[in-house]
Amino acid sequence: MKQFKNFIAGAWVPPDSGEYFENRNPADRNDLIGTFPRSGASDVNRAVESAKRGFARWRATPAPARGDVLRVVGDLLTQRKEEIADAMTREMGKPLTETRGDVQEGIDTAYYAASEGRRLFGHTVPSELRNKWAMSYRRPIGVAGLICPFNFPLAIPTWKMFPALVCGNSVIFKPAEDVPHTGTLLVEILLEAGLPPEVVQLVHGTGEEAGSVIVEHPDIPLISFTGSTETGSLVGATCGRMHKRLSLEMGGKNAQIVMDDADLDLALEGALWGAFGTTGQRCTATSRLILQKGIHDNFLGMLVDKAKALKLGDGRKSGTDVGPMIHEAALAKVERYIDIGQSEGGDLLCGGRRATGDGLDNGDFFEPTIFARVEAGNRLEQEEIFGPVLSVIRVSTADEAFAVNNDVKYGLSSSIYTSNVNVAFRALNELDNGITYVNAPTIGAEAHLPFGGVKQTGNGHREGGWQVYEFYSETKVGYADFSGTLQRAQIDNYLGSPD
Ligand code: UN1
Numbered sequence: 001m002k003q004f005k006n007f008i009a010g011a012w013v014p015p016d017s018g019e020y021f022e023n024r025n026p027a028d029r030n031d032l033i034g035t036f037p038r039s040g041a042s043d044v045n046r047a048v049e050s051a052k053r054g055f056a057r058w059r060a061t062p063a064p065a066r067g068d069v070l071r072v073v074g075d076l077l078t079q080r081k082e083e084i085a086d087a088m089t090r091e092m093g094k095p096l097t098e099t100r101g102d103v104q105e106g107i108d109t110a111y112y113a114a115s116e117g118r119r120l121f122g123h124t125v126p127s128e129l130r131n132k133w134a135m136s137y138r139r140p141i142g143v144a145g146l147i148c149p150f151n152f153p154l155a156i157p158t159w160k161m162f163p164a165l166v167c168g169n170s171v172i173f174k175p176a177e178d179v180p181h182t183g184t185l186l187v188e189i190l191l192e193a194g195l196p197p198e199v200v201q202l203v204h205g206t207g208e209e210a211g212s213v214i215v216e217h218p219d220i221p222l223i224s225f226t227g228s229t230e231t232g233s234l235v236g237a238t239c240g241r242m243h244k245r246l247s248l249e250m251g252g253k254n255a256q257i258v259m260d261d262a263d264l265d266l267a268l269e270g271a272l273w274g275a276f277g278t279t280g281q282r283c284t285a286t287s288r289l290i291l292q293k294g295i296h297d298n299f300l301g302m303l304v305d306k307a308k309a310l311k312l313g314d315g316r317k318s319g320t321d322v323g324p325m326i327h328e329a330a331l332a333k334v335e336r337y338i339d340i341g342q343s344e345g346g347d348l349l350c351g352g353r354r355a356t357g358d359g360l361d362n363g364d365f366f367e368p369t370i371f372a373r374v375e376a377g378n379r380l381e382q383e384e385i386f387g388p389v390l391s392v393i394r395v396s397t398a399d400e401a402f403a404v405n406n407d408v409k410y411g412l413s414s415s416i417y418t419s420n421v422n423v424a425f426r427a428l429n430e431l432d433n434g435i436t437y438v439n440a441p442t443i444g445a446e447a448h449l450p451f452g453g454v455k456q457t458g459n460g461h462r463e464g465g466w467q468v469y470e471f472y473s474e475t476k477v478g479y480a481d482f483s484g485t486l487q488r489a490q491i492d493n494y495l496g497s498p499d
Contacts (some may be wrong), residue, residue: 054198067117140168
């Protein structure tokens with residue numbers, strides 16, 4: 001059994017507390033992967049001091065050279081894709097097909113970041129005065145604190161870390177305590193690729209003991225957090241008080257709409273993948289299915305048959321469709337929502353309980369669950385469950401479907417299946433989400449497009465694509481006057497007087 005370390009001040013070191021937590025395989029709790037540092041304030045403080053030195057060096061490295069390091073990171077991730085996918089499945093459960101996709105998203109993000117090192121555009125615009133240049137350009141900000149979730153153990157840290165690094169910041173990375181091994185592999189790869197050691201710091205531990213210290217540290221001006229809306233609110237309060245730049249990526253209650261004119265087989269595959277992929281533990285998971293009345297009964301019948309046939313199991317074994325949930329507390333939360341759904345009068349058509357037997361007894365498995373006749377406005381329909389629970393709502397018209405989609409406090413992704421081009425474009429226009437898919441499920445965002453949601457899903461920032469580079473850099477404006485005279489903006493006028 002291996003005891004893992006933090007990476008602070010250029011060295012792999014134990015936590016000051018001397019205490020460690022266990023990392024176990026959620027498909028088999030007897031499988032202990034290793035123990036990881038329980039870090040606290042003194043570890044974070046040393047990481048910050050080192051990251052400040054790393055920042056001084058890294059900001060002076062030209063952006064194209066910073067990008068070159070990320071290109072090597074992409075190459076190394078590609079070479080080690082299978083090994084990382086296996087480690088990831090072992091510590092968080094989703095099947096290998098999905099963890100390979102997770103690594104691929106990191107690879108895509110690395111190559112995108114590498115090229116962005118040569119493209120951190122600013123603007124040059126005409127000055128209103130003669131012989132004067134006006135331009136805007138980007139500067140790095142400082143030490144970035146990155147607090148990451150368990151469900152995309154590689155991809156989401158890369159969404160944050162790679163643009164932060166290309167923009168010239170140094171980073172303190174706290175992986176979720178459920179997936180510290182994947183986080184460790186990522187940092188090993190960054191170092192192997194040639195990142196100067198003090199530019200990255202890896203601090204393991206819990207949100208309460210390590211994450212909160214990062215958020216509250218006065219020398220970390222930049223925080224990126226992905227996780228629950230409740231924790232995000234606490235992070236937001238602190239960052240607001242301390243005037244920190246903050247990107248929040250939080251909950252979702254994403255809906256797939258299926259209209260009467262949809263390709264039903266396609267919509268069926270989409271619903272299964274969206275609702276039960278990653279065991280429903282995605283911010284973008286489909287947790288509501290809005291069915292138009294003409295296809296409602298038929299579609300539901302097909303869906304329940306398919307959901308019952310999904311094979312639960314160890315994600316490292318071939319044939320597994322759905323892996324375990326991340327831990328016991330997540331299972332218990334889903335169970336509470338099963339009770340809520342039943343007390344609200346929902347019709348439990350399949351699942352609704354822990355899955356046991358057939359090699360599942362040592363893991364945290366829950367059966368894919370479908371509730372029909374869920375009323376818009378019910379708690380089951382409104383609150384994020386983060387598990388394999390799909391609520392089905394029956395509607396009559398597109399207008400009603402759109403209203404149901406929009407009437408929740410979250411706004412990450414949505415999807416519509418229809419063959420009517422006008423309804424499809426209306427959906428793109430009218431659904432209140434950061435991402436809307438037409439004839440595709442609510443999951444499947446690509447690394448080179450902005451990712452994020454409206455309303456209480458986020459705070460207006462985006463990850464991925466070109467937009468995240470704005471978050472990790474500060475815009476500065478430079479004016480250079482080479483006229484040799486005092487020119488006064490807004491006052492001197494070169495058009496001459498009207499007469
Ligand atoms: C998340 O849902 O937590 O869109 C991230 C997707 C992935 C990223 C999802 N590329 O499904």
